[in-house]
Amino acid sequence: MLNEIVTANPQAWATLALIAGALTSWLSQARRGLAPWSPITYWLIDDKPLGWGTLGVLGAAIASIWQVNMDGANGVTLLQAWFASGLVVDALIQPGPAKTASDALNKLHNKASGFIRWPLLPVLVALALLSGGMMGCAGLQELAGDTLKVDANLSPPAQIAQSVINEANLTLTASANVIGNNAQSGIMAKVDAQAALDEVKRLREQVKTAQALLELGDISSAQSQAALINRLATALHKRVAAEARKQP
């Protein structure tokens, strides 16, 4: 039943993992007599090293971002479970209540350093590799399952090429929508948004060329061009995100 829930709604599972991680982290902080938000403030304000708890919350957040971008690869939930287990470790290895934040961190660091040396460290590495491998397999499976329907009358190589072209159109649509949103909300400067959109337009023209090549029967060229566009569109996504963060 749990598997069905996860498969049906991986986002809800990701959110639950994140909340569970945050709660565990906060409980571990409470055990040390510290405020619940202290793991974050250590890092952001006091420039202190991160604890396992904070790393767990951040890891779960990163996994959630990945999950959104991978269209719900259930394997990512394994990564989240992994980070959540890191939070449990956090709770287990905490020292007793400390009077100051730095005292607590020092104690935690000393204890954690000794605790993870053996045999926990190799186990953690093995689990990380295992979860990473399973996550990759699940992600590939998810991507394969996400293939949009193409004309069944096309030859198998042409169907693959059409799938890649469809994917490129999908990606460029998302890019254009986000650029428009960012420009309108002031996240991106007008000139940056225009430059990014010009790039989308250029890639869209290339997609049209790839589609024309496919319809002319040049399947190989069409597929390679569409694959190149997909890579360029992914690079454009990163650029759009980076341009947006330049704004004050």
Added chain:
Amino acid sequence: MNPVIWKIAEMALNLIAIGIERKAVLSKIKAMEEAGATGEEIKAALSDIADAAIAGAQARINELPD
């Protein structure tokens, strides 16, 4: 507060936004598939949606002051 953290957080939020937009379009296409659309119709719809998104983004940029 550490400005690097803010930058990373903003970049992450933008990546989430792109992923959500992609999912929204994908949902529309999947609904077409379930309604019995052919591969040819889906190809045409994706092409139209891409052109409409680009035109929409351009219109929104044009509305902004220089």
